[in-house]
Amino acid sequence: MATTDIDRxxxxxxxxxxxxxxxxxxxxxxxxKNKEAxxxxxxxxxxLAAENIRTCAVCGNLDVVDPCPxxxxxxxDGSVICVVExxxxxxxxxxxxxxxxxxxxxxxxLSPLDGVGPxxxxxxxxxxxxxxxxxxxxxLATAATVDGQxxxxxxxxxxxxCGVKISxxxxxxxxGGELDYLDDGTLSxxxxxxxxx
Amino acid sequence: xxxxxxxxxxxxxxxxxxxxxERTAVTRLSVTEFRSxxxxxxxxxxxxxxxTGSNGVGKTNLLEAISFLTPxxxxxxxxxxxxxxxxxxxxxxxMVRPWAVAAQIALGEDCYDIGTGCAPDMSGAGxxxxxxxxxxxxxxxxxxxxxxxxxxWLTPHMDRLFVDAASGRRRFIDRMIMGLDPExxxxxxAYEHALRSRNRLLKDGVTDSHWLASVEDSMVRHGVAVAARxxxxxxRLRAYCLVGDGPFPDAKIDMTGELETWxxxxxxxxxxxxxxxxxxxxxxxxxxxxxxxxxPHRSDLTVHYAGTGRAAEECSTGEQKGLLITxxxxxxxxxxxxxxxxPLLLLDEVVAHLDAQRRAALFDRLRHLGAQAWMTGTDAGxxxxxxxxxxxxxxxxxxxxxxxx
Numbered sequence: 001m002a003t004t005d006i007d008r009x010x011x012x013x014x015x016x017x018x019x020x021x022x023x024x025x026x027x028x029x030x031x032x033k034n035k036e037a038x039x040x041x042x043x044x045x046x047x048l049a050a051e052n053i054r055t056c057a058v059c060g061n062l063d064v065v066d067p068c069p070x071x072x073x074x075x076x077d078g079s080v081i082c083v084v085e086x087x088x089x090x091x092x093x094x095x096x097x098x099x100x101x102x103x104x105x106x107x108x109x110l111s112p113l114d115g116v117g118p119x120x121x122x123x124x125x126x127x128x129x130x131x132x133x134x135x136x137x138x139x140l141a142t143a144a145t146v147d148g149q150x151x152x153x154x155x156x157x158x159x160x161x162c163g164v165k166i167s168x169x170x171x172x173x174x175x176g177g178e179l180d181y182l183d184d185g186t187l188s189x190x191x192x193x194x195x196x197x
Numbered sequence: 198x199x200x201x202x203x204x205x206x207x208x209x210x211x212x213x214x215x216x217x218x219e220r221t222a223v224t225r226l227s228v229t230e231f232r233s234x235x236x237x238x239x240x241x242x243x244x245x246x247x248x249t250g251s252n253g254v255g256k257t258n259l260l261e262a263i264s265f266l267t268p269x270x271x272x273x274x275x276x277x278x279x280x281x282x283x284x285x286x287x288x289x290x291x292m293v294r295p296w297a298v299a300a301q302i303a304l305g306e307d308c309y310d311i312g313t314g315c316a317p318d319m320s321g322a323g324x325x326x327x328x329x330x331x332x333x334x335x336x337x338x339x340x341x342x343x344x345x346x347x348x349x350w351l352t353p354h355m356d357r358l359f360v361d362a363a364s365g366r367r368r369f370i371d372r373m374i375m376g377l378d379p380e381x382x383x384x385x386x387a388y389e390h391a392l393r394s395r396n397r398l399l400k401d402g403v404t405d406s407h408w409l410a411s412v413e414d415s416m417v418r419h420g421v422a423v424a425a426r427x428x429x430x431x432x433r434l435r436a437y438c439l440v441g442d443g444p445f446p447d448a449k450i451d452m453t454g455e456l457e458t459w460x461x462x463x464x465x466x467x468x469x470x471x472x473x474x475x476x477x478x479x480x481x482x483x484x485x486x487x488x489x490x491x492x493p494h495r496s497d498l499t500v501h502y503a504g505t506g507r508a509a510e511e512c513s514t515g516e517q518k519g520l521l522i523t524x525x526x527x528x529x530x531x532x533x534x535x536x537x538x539x540p541l542l543l544l545d546e547v548v549a550h551l552d553a554q555r556r557a558a559l560f561d562r563l564r565h566l567g568a569q570a571w572m573t574g575t576d577a578g579x580x581x582x583x584x585x586x587x588x589x590x591x592x593x594x595x596x597x598x599x600x601x602x
Binding site for chain 2: 185
């Protein structure tokens with residue numbers, strides 16, 4: 001392997017989230033030392049993934065089939081759609097195994113300062129899905145950041161004429177959290193989102 | 198230097214403390230590659246600190262280093278690239294150089310080790326940020342510092358506070374509130390983010406009313422929270438600004454602005470509705486003005502000389518300095534009452550324009566407040582009234598020497 005190939009590999013890996021040049025150099029050296037066990041299988045896996053992975057035309061999930069297994073699964077509750085920012089959020093929801101409805105991936109959040117507008121997100125697709133008779137509820141699961149909440153407000157406005165129930169994830173006390181350790185904002189949010197027991 | 202971290206604090210001339218209060222004090226300070234300092238270590242006790250030395254030797258740099266023990270950009274509001282040590286005459290570039298400040302903070306009988314600094318982001322993605330460690334553990338955000346250390350400062354740059362733009366006065370009152378409630382930083386920064394987003398949309402000619410309404414909703418929720426918090430704080434601070442004796446003028450303070458006026462007349466929810474309507478109606482005008490014509494970013498802290506009724510900006514230079522000292526000491530007393538410990542005070546060149554009578558009065562108030570005040574000056578003689586009640590340090594270029602009294 002010529003030095004330029006190694007440099008090229010380091011440069012590419014350094015572009016990955018969470019990796020800088022130093023981590024990329026370590027990763028490349030590790031790959032080179034484990035060529036048979038790691039580098040070649042990784043290269044093949046990347047080739048296959050690049051060739052086969054596609055975006056689900058229904059919900060925006062990533063998988064090797066379109067529609068994705070969640071959209072194609074008849075056992076999932078089609079009356080509830082959970083709206084998430086990114087596929088990583090969909091995966092996080094799936095790990096909980098607490099939600100058996102379907103998803104809709106927006107592909108980001110509205111952010112005028114980053115030049116991201118409604119046309120850059122999969123919002124029209126959501127409005128079209130929510131207009132179907134089968135759908136009864138849309139759960140907005142965007143982050144509790146300024147842009148995340150602005151996006152939730154915008155999406156709920158756009159869904160206003162669809163005749164579906166619109167809900168949002170609760171904000172407040174984390175499971176196992178003690179009140180004494182919570183900041184005022186979180187505690188106020190929890191108080192506002194209180195429910196009868 | 199044998200004073201303990203705990204101190205029985207005396208009442209000041211405005212009355213007694215309603216609860217037992219402790220003193221916040223720096224008992225060890227280590228500064229590395231910071232401004233004019235290569236490496237500096239100071240062991241201190243909890244008494245006030247007097248730093249004297251010629252102009253330009255680095256007295257304010259030490260105060261600035263301490264100011265990084267609270268959230269934010271320090272008392273000079275510096276960019277990270279400006280802070281790392283540079284050779285004499287070397288120009289500031291955009292490149293961040295590593296620097297660090299470590300301190301042991303005594304809070305009554307408790308001690309905390311705080312470290313903060315900046316290591317440049319080697320990826321070149323411009324993700325340089327200040328890192329913080331408390332007792333060896335990395336803190337998730339700067340707000341952890343705010344929950345631990347309370348601080349007030351007064352610098353020569355603030356001498357024009359009443360004359361310069363209102364943004365400086367808003368920052369002053371917001372920092373004061375953050376000293377009482379570090380969580381105030383959340384709504385302030387959320388409001389500024391939403392305001393910048395709306396400005397960008399209007400500048401770009403976006404007419405999607407759903408999008409604008411969503412951003413405005415964020416401005417409304419956070420903006421009304423900010424305005425209400427400022428009003429509440431001013432209401433409580435007012436009493437501390439009316440001491441009624443001594444050479445420093447009493448100050449009458451107020452927050453003025455449309456939101457504040459509405460909040461005096463209407464419940465917060467009604468104010469939110471009115472603010473939302475105003476924003477929706479003023480989009481065209483705001484596009485021309487390049488910012489919203491209404492909101493807490495238009496509010497102002499107004500200060501009047503209580504004795505004469507004159508606005509602070511019309512007062513003499515000396516009177517303005519006196520009003521500033523009144524405000525800072527009032528905020529420190531309020532913090533002591535409400536948080537249970539007296540904040541650190543960083544007072545840069547504080548006696549520069551004070552005559553002997555006013556210097557003595559200031560030192561007297563600081564003694565009664567019980568704060569560890571860090572004071573700088575060029576003339577050690579001005580601080581003689583402190584005697585053995587303070588620690589005297591002489592600053593020369595890049596080094597600090599303790600003086601024995």
